[in-house]
Amino acid sequence: MDGRRVFALVLRQTYLIRGSVSRLVPLFIWVAIDMVLWGFMTRYLNTVTSPGFDFVPVLLGAVLMWDFFVRVMQGVTLAFFEDVWSRNFLNIFASPLSVVEYLAALVVSSIMTSTVGLVIMLTLATAVFGLSFFAYGVALVPFVLVLFTFGIAIGIIGCAVVLRLGPSAEWFIWPIPALLSPFAGVFYPIATLPAWMQLIARLLPPSYVFEGMRAIVLRRPFHMASLAVGAVLSVAAVMIACGIFTRVYRHAVRTGLIARYSAESVS
Protein backbone atom coordinates (compact mmCIF):
# COMPACT_ATOMS: atom_id res chain seq x y z
CA MET A 1 0.00 0.00 0.00
CA ASP A 2 1.33 3.43 -1.00
CA GLY A 3 0.51 6.06 1.64
CA ARG A 4 0.92 8.85 -0.89
CA ARG A 5 -1.96 7.55 -2.99
CA VAL A 6 -4.12 7.22 0.13
CA PHE A 7 -3.21 10.75 1.14
CA ALA A 8 -4.09 12.01 -2.36
CA LEU A 9 -7.73 11.07 -1.88
CA VAL A 10 -7.78 12.37 1.70
CA LEU A 11 -6.36 15.64 0.38
CA ARG A 12 -9.12 15.68 -2.24
CA GLN A 13 -11.68 15.39 0.56
CA THR A 14 -9.96 18.20 2.47
CA TYR A 15 -10.03 20.47 -0.58
CA LEU A 16 -13.74 19.75 -1.09
CA ILE A 17 -14.71 20.37 2.53
CA ARG A 18 -12.54 23.46 2.85
CA GLY A 19 -13.99 24.99 -0.27
CA SER A 20 -17.67 24.24 0.28
CA VAL A 21 -19.98 25.50 3.02
CA SER A 22 -22.49 22.78 2.14
CA ARG A 23 -19.86 20.15 2.98
CA LEU A 24 -18.38 21.92 5.99
CA VAL A 25 -21.53 22.81 7.94
CA PRO A 26 -23.08 19.30 8.02
CA LEU A 27 -19.92 18.03 9.73
CA PHE A 28 -21.10 19.63 12.95
CA ILE A 29 -24.58 21.14 12.58
CA TRP A 30 -26.67 17.95 12.83
CA VAL A 31 -24.73 16.51 15.74
CA ALA A 32 -24.90 19.89 17.49
CA ILE A 33 -28.67 20.00 17.00
CA ASP A 34 -28.96 16.45 18.35
CA MET A 35 -26.93 17.35 21.43
CA VAL A 36 -29.05 20.43 22.12
CA LEU A 37 -32.34 18.60 21.55
CA TRP A 38 -31.46 15.55 23.65
CA GLY A 39 -29.68 17.69 26.23
CA PHE A 40 -32.85 19.61 27.01
CA MET A 41 -34.90 16.44 26.78
CA THR A 42 -32.77 14.81 29.47
CA ARG A 43 -32.97 17.92 31.62
CA TYR A 44 -36.76 17.82 31.37
CA LEU A 45 -36.89 14.09 32.13
CA ASN A 46 -34.72 14.65 35.19
CA THR A 47 -37.37 17.06 36.55
CA VAL A 48 -40.37 14.77 36.06
CA THR A 49 -38.93 11.43 37.18
CA SER A 50 -37.81 10.15 40.56
CA PRO A 51 -34.97 12.14 42.09
CA GLY A 52 -31.55 10.54 42.00
CA PHE A 53 -31.78 9.08 38.53
CA ASP A 54 -29.74 11.03 35.97
CA PHE A 55 -30.86 10.75 32.34
CA VAL A 56 -27.86 12.66 31.04
CA PRO A 57 -25.38 9.77 30.86
CA VAL A 58 -28.11 7.25 29.96
CA LEU A 59 -29.78 9.12 27.11
CA LEU A 60 -27.49 11.97 26.07
CA GLY A 61 -24.40 9.73 26.27
CA ALA A 62 -26.14 7.10 24.15
CA VAL A 63 -27.26 9.66 21.56
CA LEU A 64 -23.72 11.02 21.36
CA MET A 65 -22.25 7.58 20.78
CA TRP A 66 -24.90 6.67 18.20
CA ASP A 67 -24.34 9.94 16.35
CA PHE A 68 -20.62 9.15 16.35
CA PHE A 69 -21.33 5.78 14.72
CA VAL A 70 -23.53 7.49 12.09
CA ARG A 71 -20.84 10.11 11.37
CA VAL A 72 -18.21 7.41 10.89
CA MET A 73 -20.44 5.54 8.46
CA GLN A 74 -21.33 8.71 6.56
CA GLY A 75 -17.69 9.77 6.53
CA VAL A 76 -16.92 6.69 4.44
CA THR A 77 -19.94 6.93 2.16
CA LEU A 78 -19.65 10.68 1.55
CA ALA A 79 -16.02 10.36 0.47
CA PHE A 80 -17.15 7.63 -1.93
CA PHE A 81 -20.14 9.66 -3.16
CA GLU A 82 -17.78 12.44 -4.21
CA ASP A 83 -16.51 10.10 -6.92
CA VAL A 84 -20.09 9.12 -7.81
CA TRP A 85 -21.30 12.72 -8.04
CA SER A 86 -18.33 13.89 -10.10
CA ARG A 87 -18.35 10.73 -12.28
CA ASN A 88 -14.73 10.24 -11.43
CA PHE A 89 -14.43 6.44 -11.31
CA LEU A 90 -12.78 6.16 -14.71
CA ASN A 91 -10.10 8.72 -13.80
CA ILE A 92 -9.54 7.17 -10.37
CA PHE A 93 -9.45 3.50 -11.25
CA ALA A 94 -7.44 3.97 -14.46
CA SER A 95 -4.64 5.27 -12.21
CA PRO A 96 -2.24 2.95 -10.33
CA LEU A 97 -4.46 3.24 -7.23
CA SER A 98 -5.44 -0.16 -5.78
CA VAL A 99 -8.79 -1.06 -4.21
CA VAL A 100 -7.10 -1.46 -0.81
CA GLU A 101 -5.64 2.06 -1.10
CA TYR A 102 -9.03 3.41 -2.15
CA LEU A 103 -10.76 1.84 0.86
CA ALA A 104 -7.98 3.04 3.17
CA ALA A 105 -8.53 6.58 1.87
CA LEU A 106 -12.26 6.33 2.61
CA VAL A 107 -11.48 5.21 6.17
CA VAL A 108 -8.93 7.99 6.80
CA SER A 109 -11.37 10.55 5.38
CA SER A 110 -14.01 9.24 7.76
CA ILE A 111 -11.66 9.49 10.74
CA MET A 112 -11.02 13.10 9.79
CA THR A 113 -14.67 14.10 9.43
CA SER A 114 -16.11 12.03 12.28
CA THR A 115 -13.52 13.43 14.69
CA VAL A 116 -14.85 16.93 13.99
CA GLY A 117 -18.36 15.78 14.89
CA LEU A 118 -17.17 13.95 17.99
CA VAL A 119 -15.30 16.99 19.32
CA ILE A 120 -18.33 19.23 18.77
CA MET A 121 -20.62 16.73 20.50
CA LEU A 122 -18.28 16.25 23.45
CA THR A 123 -17.88 19.98 23.87
CA LEU A 124 -21.61 20.64 23.89
CA ALA A 125 -22.57 17.61 25.99
CA THR A 126 -19.98 18.24 28.69
CA ALA A 127 -19.92 22.05 28.78
CA VAL A 128 -23.64 22.72 28.44
CA PHE A 129 -25.34 19.62 29.81
CA GLY A 130 -22.74 18.31 32.27
CA LEU A 131 -22.20 14.91 30.66
CA SER A 132 -19.11 13.29 32.15
CA PHE A 133 -17.47 10.49 30.22
CA PHE A 134 -15.47 9.63 33.32
CA ALA A 135 -18.65 7.80 34.35
CA TYR A 136 -17.88 5.10 31.77
CA GLY A 137 -14.28 4.65 32.93
CA VAL A 138 -11.74 2.90 30.72
CA ALA A 139 -14.53 1.02 28.95
CA LEU A 140 -15.16 4.20 26.98
CA VAL A 141 -12.20 3.43 24.71
CA PRO A 142 -13.45 0.02 23.51
CA PHE A 143 -16.99 1.45 23.26
CA VAL A 144 -15.73 4.10 20.83
CA LEU A 145 -13.55 1.64 18.93
CA VAL A 146 -16.35 -0.90 18.44
CA LEU A 147 -18.73 1.78 17.15
CA PHE A 148 -16.01 3.23 14.92
CA THR A 149 -15.14 -0.17 13.44
CA PHE A 150 -18.76 -1.07 12.80
CA GLY A 151 -19.40 2.37 11.29
CA ILE A 152 -16.54 1.76 8.87
CA ALA A 153 -17.97 -1.66 7.99
CA ILE A 154 -21.47 -0.35 7.29
CA GLY A 155 -20.03 2.57 5.31
CA ILE A 156 -18.03 0.25 3.07
CA ILE A 157 -21.04 -2.01 2.53
CA GLY A 158 -23.03 1.10 1.57
CA CYS A 159 -20.36 2.02 -0.98
CA ALA A 160 -20.48 -1.49 -2.42
CA VAL A 161 -24.28 -1.28 -2.78
CA VAL A 162 -24.06 2.03 -4.67
CA LEU A 163 -21.20 0.80 -6.83
CA ARG A 164 -23.20 -2.27 -7.75
CA LEU A 165 -26.65 -0.70 -8.21
CA GLY A 166 -25.77 2.78 -9.47
CA PRO A 167 -25.94 6.35 -8.13
CA SER A 168 -29.69 6.24 -7.47
CA ALA A 169 -29.05 3.53 -4.85
CA GLU A 170 -27.64 6.32 -2.68
CA TRP A 171 -31.12 6.51 -1.19
CA PHE A 172 -30.73 3.00 0.19
CA ILE A 173 -27.75 4.17 2.21
CA TRP A 174 -28.99 7.23 4.11
CA PRO A 175 -31.69 5.34 6.13
CA ILE A 176 -29.35 2.51 7.23
CA PRO A 177 -28.67 4.00 10.72
CA ALA A 178 -32.41 4.48 11.29
CA LEU A 179 -32.96 0.89 10.21
CA LEU A 180 -30.33 -0.42 12.64
CA SER A 181 -31.18 1.76 15.64
CA PRO A 182 -34.20 -0.22 16.92
CA PHE A 183 -32.00 -3.33 17.08
CA ALA A 184 -28.98 -1.58 18.58
CA GLY A 185 -30.73 -0.75 21.87
CA VAL A 186 -29.57 2.84 21.88
CA PHE A 187 -32.38 4.02 24.16
CA TYR A 188 -33.62 0.82 25.80
CA PRO A 189 -32.29 -2.56 26.94
CA ILE A 190 -32.21 -5.32 24.34
CA ALA A 191 -34.41 -7.39 26.67
CA THR A 192 -37.24 -4.98 25.82
CA LEU A 193 -37.30 -6.33 22.27
CA PRO A 194 -39.21 -9.42 21.11
CA ALA A 195 -37.16 -12.58 20.75
CA TRP A 196 -36.63 -12.32 16.98
CA MET A 197 -35.38 -8.75 17.30
CA GLN A 198 -33.09 -9.74 20.15
CA LEU A 199 -31.57 -12.35 17.88
CA ILE A 200 -30.70 -9.69 15.29
CA ALA A 201 -29.53 -7.32 18.04
CA ARG A 202 -26.99 -9.89 19.23
CA LEU A 203 -25.43 -9.89 15.78
CA LEU A 204 -24.95 -6.11 15.86
CA PRO A 205 -21.84 -4.84 17.69
CA PRO A 206 -23.47 -1.55 18.82
CA SER A 207 -25.97 -3.49 20.96
CA TYR A 208 -23.06 -4.70 23.14
CA VAL A 209 -21.80 -1.12 23.49
CA PHE A 210 -25.12 0.35 24.55
CA GLU A 211 -25.88 -2.53 26.91
CA GLY A 212 -22.45 -2.00 28.48
CA MET A 213 -22.92 1.76 28.78
CA ARG A 214 -26.25 1.29 30.51
CA ALA A 215 -24.82 -1.34 32.87
CA ILE A 216 -22.00 0.98 33.96
CA VAL A 217 -24.22 4.04 34.45
CA LEU A 218 -26.88 2.08 36.33
CA ARG A 219 -24.17 0.38 38.41
CA ARG A 220 -25.11 -3.09 37.25
CA PRO A 221 -22.58 -5.84 36.49
CA PHE A 222 -20.70 -5.11 33.29
CA HIS A 223 -18.88 -7.98 31.61
CA MET A 224 -15.92 -7.05 29.44
CA ALA A 225 -16.29 -10.46 27.75
CA SER A 226 -19.62 -9.34 26.39
CA LEU A 227 -18.02 -6.25 24.87
CA ALA A 228 -15.29 -8.49 23.44
CA VAL A 229 -18.01 -10.31 21.50
CA GLY A 230 -19.08 -6.96 20.07
CA ALA A 231 -15.46 -6.16 19.17
CA VAL A 232 -15.01 -9.49 17.39
CA LEU A 233 -18.27 -8.98 15.51
CA SER A 234 -17.24 -5.47 14.43
CA VAL A 235 -13.85 -6.64 13.14
CA ALA A 236 -15.58 -9.50 11.32
CA ALA A 237 -18.01 -6.95 9.84
CA VAL A 238 -15.12 -4.88 8.46
CA MET A 239 -13.53 -7.94 6.89
CA ILE A 240 -16.84 -9.00 5.35
CA ALA A 241 -17.46 -5.43 4.12
CA CYS A 242 -14.04 -5.22 2.45
CA GLY A 243 -14.68 -8.63 0.87
CA ILE A 244 -18.05 -7.47 -0.46
CA PHE A 245 -16.62 -4.23 -1.86
CA THR A 246 -13.72 -6.03 -3.54
CA ARG A 247 -16.11 -8.55 -5.06
CA VAL A 248 -18.42 -5.80 -6.34
CA TYR A 249 -15.42 -3.88 -7.72
CA ARG A 250 -14.21 -6.97 -9.58
CA HIS A 251 -17.69 -7.47 -10.98
CA ALA A 252 -17.70 -3.83 -12.08
CA VAL A 253 -14.36 -4.26 -13.85
CA ARG A 254 -15.50 -7.50 -15.47
CA THR A 255 -18.77 -6.04 -16.73
CA GLY A 256 -17.50 -2.57 -17.62
CA LEU A 257 -19.56 -0.87 -14.91
CA ILE A 258 -16.58 1.21 -13.76
CA ALA A 259 -16.03 2.58 -17.24
CA ARG A 260 -19.65 3.49 -17.90
CA TYR A 261 -20.94 4.26 -14.43
CA SER A 262 -24.25 6.09 -14.55
CA ALA A 263 -27.70 6.14 -13.04
CA GLU A 264 -28.78 3.30 -15.35
CA SER A 265 -25.84 1.07 -14.63
CA VAL A 266 -27.62 -1.85 -12.96
CA SER A 267 -26.84 -5.01 -14.87
Add this chain to the structure above:
Amino acid sequence: MSILSVSRLRKTYGETVAVDGVSFEVAPREILGLLGPNGAGKTTTINMILGVLEPTAGAIAIGGRSLASDRRAALSRTNFAAVYAPLPGNLTVAQNLRIFGMLYGVHQIGARIDAVIHQFDLARFRHTKCGVLSSGEQTRVSLAKAMLNEPRLLLLDEPTASLDPATADDVRRRIQAFTSMGDGGVLWTSHNMYEVESVCDRVLFLSHGRVLLEGNPKTLPREHGKDTLEQLFIAVAREPLALEH
Protein backbone atom coordinates in the same frame (compact mmCIF):
# COMPACT_ATOMS: atom_id res chain seq x y z
CA MET B 1 10.62 -2.90 -27.47
CA SER B 2 7.08 -1.68 -28.13
CA ILE B 3 5.38 0.72 -25.75
CA LEU B 4 2.10 -1.16 -25.96
CA SER B 5 1.57 -4.74 -26.93
CA VAL B 6 -1.99 -6.03 -27.31
CA SER B 7 -2.31 -9.70 -28.11
CA ARG B 8 -5.48 -11.56 -29.16
CA LEU B 9 -7.63 -9.29 -27.02
CA ARG B 10 -11.22 -10.41 -26.69
CA LYS B 11 -14.19 -9.11 -24.75
CA THR B 12 -17.62 -10.67 -24.69
CA TYR B 13 -20.79 -9.75 -22.85
CA GLY B 14 -22.79 -12.97 -22.81
CA GLU B 15 -23.36 -13.80 -26.48
CA THR B 16 -22.28 -10.35 -27.66
CA VAL B 17 -18.70 -10.06 -28.88
CA ALA B 18 -17.43 -6.49 -28.39
CA VAL B 19 -13.76 -7.12 -29.22
CA ASP B 20 -12.76 -10.22 -31.12
CA GLY B 21 -9.10 -11.23 -31.08
CA VAL B 22 -7.51 -7.82 -31.63
CA SER B 23 -3.69 -7.66 -31.77
CA PHE B 24 -1.49 -4.63 -32.35
CA GLU B 25 1.52 -2.77 -31.04
CA VAL B 26 2.44 0.86 -30.50
CA ALA B 27 6.11 1.67 -31.07
CA PRO B 28 8.08 4.45 -29.35
CA ARG B 29 7.33 7.87 -30.90
CA GLU B 30 4.43 6.42 -32.85
CA ILE B 31 0.89 7.79 -32.99
CA LEU B 32 -1.46 4.94 -33.80
CA GLY B 33 -4.99 5.81 -34.83
CA LEU B 34 -7.73 3.42 -33.73
CA LEU B 35 -10.61 4.01 -36.12
CA GLY B 36 -14.02 2.56 -36.70
CA PRO B 37 -17.73 3.31 -36.61
CA ASN B 38 -19.62 3.64 -33.35
CA GLY B 39 -19.76 0.29 -31.59
CA ALA B 40 -16.71 -1.07 -33.43
CA GLY B 41 -14.91 -1.73 -30.13
CA LYS B 42 -12.52 1.24 -29.88
CA THR B 43 -13.52 2.48 -26.42
CA THR B 44 -13.86 -1.11 -25.17
CA THR B 45 -10.28 -1.72 -26.29
CA ILE B 46 -9.07 1.47 -24.61
CA ASN B 47 -10.91 0.62 -21.39
CA MET B 48 -9.19 -2.77 -21.31
CA ILE B 49 -5.80 -1.10 -21.80
CA LEU B 50 -6.64 1.29 -18.94
CA GLY B 51 -7.39 -1.65 -16.65
CA VAL B 52 -10.98 -0.61 -15.98
CA LEU B 53 -12.43 -3.44 -18.06
CA GLU B 54 -11.28 -7.03 -17.72
CA PRO B 55 -10.63 -8.82 -21.01
CA THR B 56 -12.33 -12.14 -21.58
CA ALA B 57 -9.11 -13.35 -23.19
CA GLY B 58 -5.81 -12.01 -24.47
CA ALA B 59 -2.90 -10.09 -23.02
CA ILE B 60 -1.86 -6.46 -22.66
CA ALA B 61 1.66 -5.28 -21.84
CA ILE B 62 2.66 -1.65 -21.32
CA GLY B 63 6.38 -0.94 -21.47
CA GLY B 64 6.97 -4.66 -21.13
CA ARG B 65 4.86 -4.92 -17.95
CA SER B 66 1.84 -7.18 -18.01
CA LEU B 67 -1.33 -5.32 -17.10
CA ALA B 68 -2.86 -8.48 -15.62
CA SER B 69 0.03 -9.41 -13.31
CA ASP B 70 1.76 -6.06 -12.74
CA ARG B 71 -1.10 -3.59 -12.93
CA ARG B 72 0.48 -0.86 -10.83
CA ALA B 73 3.76 -0.74 -12.78
CA ALA B 74 1.91 -0.88 -16.10
CA LEU B 75 -0.52 1.92 -15.22
CA SER B 76 2.22 4.11 -13.71
CA ARG B 77 3.60 4.43 -17.24
CA THR B 78 0.21 5.16 -18.78
CA ASN B 79 -2.21 8.05 -18.80
CA PHE B 80 -5.26 9.05 -20.76
CA ALA B 81 -7.63 11.82 -21.72
CA ALA B 82 -11.15 11.32 -22.96
CA VAL B 83 -13.95 13.74 -23.60
CA TYR B 84 -16.28 11.60 -21.48
CA ALA B 85 -13.91 11.61 -18.47
CA PRO B 86 -13.42 15.23 -17.43
CA LEU B 87 -11.67 15.93 -14.15
CA PRO B 88 -13.96 16.69 -11.18
CA GLY B 89 -15.55 20.09 -11.73
CA ASN B 90 -15.70 20.89 -8.01
CA LEU B 91 -11.89 21.13 -7.71
CA THR B 92 -9.58 23.74 -9.16
CA VAL B 93 -7.12 22.98 -11.94
CA ALA B 94 -4.17 23.00 -9.51
CA GLN B 95 -6.00 20.82 -6.95
CA ASN B 96 -6.93 18.22 -9.58
CA LEU B 97 -3.40 18.13 -10.93
CA ARG B 98 -1.94 17.72 -7.44
CA ILE B 99 -4.30 14.86 -6.57
CA PHE B 100 -3.72 12.98 -9.83
CA GLY B 101 0.00 13.69 -9.66
CA MET B 102 0.07 11.97 -6.28
CA LEU B 103 -2.03 9.07 -7.53
CA TYR B 104 0.43 8.54 -10.39
CA GLY B 105 3.43 8.84 -8.05
CA VAL B 106 4.87 11.94 -9.73
CA HIS B 107 8.12 13.16 -8.17
CA GLN B 108 8.73 16.87 -7.53
CA ILE B 109 5.05 17.36 -8.06
CA GLY B 110 5.00 21.15 -7.65
CA ALA B 111 7.50 21.67 -10.45
CA ARG B 112 5.73 19.15 -12.67
CA ILE B 113 2.36 20.87 -12.14
CA ASP B 114 3.95 24.20 -13.06
CA ALA B 115 5.40 22.61 -16.20
CA VAL B 116 2.12 21.15 -17.51
CA ILE B 117 0.20 24.29 -16.59
CA HIS B 118 2.68 26.26 -18.67
CA GLN B 119 2.70 23.65 -21.45
CA PHE B 120 -1.09 23.77 -21.84
CA ASP B 121 -1.43 27.51 -21.27
CA LEU B 122 -3.49 27.10 -18.10
CA ALA B 123 -1.78 29.62 -15.80
CA ARG B 124 -4.76 31.97 -15.59
CA PHE B 125 -7.07 29.03 -14.72
CA ARG B 126 -4.78 27.59 -12.06
CA HIS B 127 -7.17 28.43 -9.22
CA THR B 128 -10.38 28.11 -11.23
CA LYS B 129 -12.74 25.21 -10.63
CA CYS B 130 -12.69 22.87 -13.61
CA GLY B 131 -16.48 22.79 -13.81
CA VAL B 132 -16.69 26.40 -14.93
CA LEU B 133 -14.12 26.08 -17.71
CA SER B 134 -15.16 25.87 -21.36
CA SER B 135 -15.01 22.46 -23.04
CA GLY B 136 -11.77 23.43 -24.78
CA GLU B 137 -10.19 24.52 -21.50
CA GLN B 138 -11.37 21.33 -19.80
CA THR B 139 -9.79 19.30 -22.58
CA ARG B 140 -6.51 21.10 -22.01
CA VAL B 141 -6.76 20.35 -18.28
CA SER B 142 -7.40 16.66 -19.06
CA LEU B 143 -4.37 16.65 -21.34
CA ALA B 144 -2.28 18.36 -18.67
CA LYS B 145 -3.31 15.62 -16.23
CA ALA B 146 -2.51 13.02 -18.89
CA MET B 147 1.02 14.44 -19.25
CA LEU B 148 1.69 14.80 -15.51
CA ASN B 149 3.47 11.48 -15.07
CA GLU B 150 5.34 11.79 -18.40
CA PRO B 151 3.67 8.59 -19.60
CA ARG B 152 5.24 6.18 -22.02
CA LEU B 153 1.78 5.35 -23.33
CA LEU B 154 -0.83 8.04 -23.86
CA LEU B 155 -4.40 6.99 -24.64
CA LEU B 156 -6.56 9.64 -26.22
CA ASP B 157 -10.20 8.86 -26.88
CA GLU B 158 -11.57 11.53 -29.21
CA PRO B 159 -9.53 14.27 -27.52
CA THR B 160 -10.63 16.96 -29.95
CA ALA B 161 -14.34 16.14 -30.00
CA SER B 162 -16.40 19.28 -29.35
CA LEU B 163 -13.40 21.58 -29.77
CA ASP B 164 -13.33 24.47 -32.21
CA PRO B 165 -10.90 24.01 -35.15
CA ALA B 166 -8.26 26.36 -33.71
CA THR B 167 -8.25 24.67 -30.29
CA ALA B 168 -8.27 21.23 -31.92
CA ASP B 169 -5.25 22.20 -34.01
CA ASP B 170 -3.51 23.42 -30.87
CA VAL B 171 -4.19 20.10 -29.11
CA ARG B 172 -2.91 18.11 -32.10
CA ARG B 173 0.34 20.06 -32.14
CA ARG B 174 0.89 19.45 -28.44
CA ILE B 175 0.35 15.71 -28.85
CA GLN B 176 2.72 15.59 -31.80
CA ALA B 177 5.29 17.44 -29.69
CA PHE B 178 4.85 14.75 -27.01
CA THR B 179 5.96 11.98 -29.36
CA SER B 180 8.65 13.99 -31.15
CA MET B 181 10.39 15.12 -27.96
CA GLY B 182 10.34 11.87 -25.97
CA ASP B 183 10.03 8.14 -26.57
CA GLY B 184 6.35 7.85 -25.69
CA GLY B 185 3.66 6.36 -27.90
CA VAL B 186 0.07 7.43 -28.45
CA LEU B 187 -3.08 5.47 -29.15
CA TRP B 188 -5.60 7.91 -30.62
CA THR B 189 -9.25 7.48 -31.53
CA SER B 190 -11.08 10.03 -33.58
CA HIS B 191 -13.92 10.39 -36.05
CA ASN B 192 -12.18 13.31 -37.72
CA MET B 193 -10.39 11.75 -40.68
CA TYR B 194 -8.60 14.99 -41.57
CA GLU B 195 -7.12 14.95 -38.09
CA VAL B 196 -6.17 11.28 -38.27
CA GLU B 197 -4.44 11.73 -41.61
CA SER B 198 -2.42 14.68 -40.37
CA VAL B 199 -1.48 13.25 -36.96
CA CYS B 200 -1.30 9.45 -37.08
CA ASP B 201 1.69 7.47 -38.32
CA ARG B 202 -0.41 4.35 -38.70
CA VAL B 203 -4.10 3.47 -38.40
CA LEU B 204 -6.13 0.41 -37.51
CA PHE B 205 -9.71 0.14 -38.72
CA LEU B 206 -11.93 -1.79 -36.35
CA SER B 207 -15.24 -3.24 -37.42
CA HIS B 208 -17.44 -5.46 -35.27
CA GLY B 209 -14.60 -5.82 -32.77
CA ARG B 210 -12.01 -7.00 -35.30
CA VAL B 211 -9.08 -5.31 -37.03
CA LEU B 212 -10.22 -4.94 -40.62
CA LEU B 213 -7.45 -2.79 -42.11
CA GLU B 214 -4.08 -1.52 -41.05
CA GLY B 215 -1.64 0.87 -42.66
CA ASN B 216 -0.41 4.37 -43.36
CA PRO B 217 -3.36 6.79 -43.31
CA LYS B 218 -1.92 8.64 -46.30
CA THR B 219 -1.65 5.59 -48.56
CA LEU B 220 -4.30 3.23 -47.19
CA PRO B 221 -7.28 4.80 -49.03
CA ARG B 222 -5.61 4.33 -52.46
CA GLU B 223 -4.69 0.76 -51.61
CA HIS B 224 -8.41 0.06 -51.23
CA GLY B 225 -9.66 2.07 -54.18
CA LYS B 226 -10.77 5.14 -52.24
CA ASP B 227 -9.73 8.76 -52.66
CA THR B 228 -9.78 9.80 -49.03
CA LEU B 229 -9.59 8.32 -45.57
CA GLU B 230 -13.15 9.50 -44.96
CA GLN B 231 -14.40 7.49 -47.96
CA LEU B 232 -12.54 4.48 -46.64
CA PHE B 233 -14.09 5.01 -43.20
CA ILE B 234 -17.58 5.11 -44.74
CA ALA B 235 -16.85 1.92 -46.67
CA VAL B 236 -15.69 0.21 -43.47
CA ALA B 237 -18.85 1.33 -41.70
CA ARG B 238 -21.24 0.30 -44.51
CA GLU B 239 -19.58 -2.60 -46.30
CA PRO B 240 -16.98 -4.15 -44.00
CA LEU B 241 -17.26 -7.54 -45.68
CA ALA B 242 -16.20 -6.07 -49.04
CA LEU B 243 -12.91 -4.92 -47.50
CA GLU B 244 -12.03 -8.11 -45.66
CA HIS B 245 -9.12 -10.01 -47.13
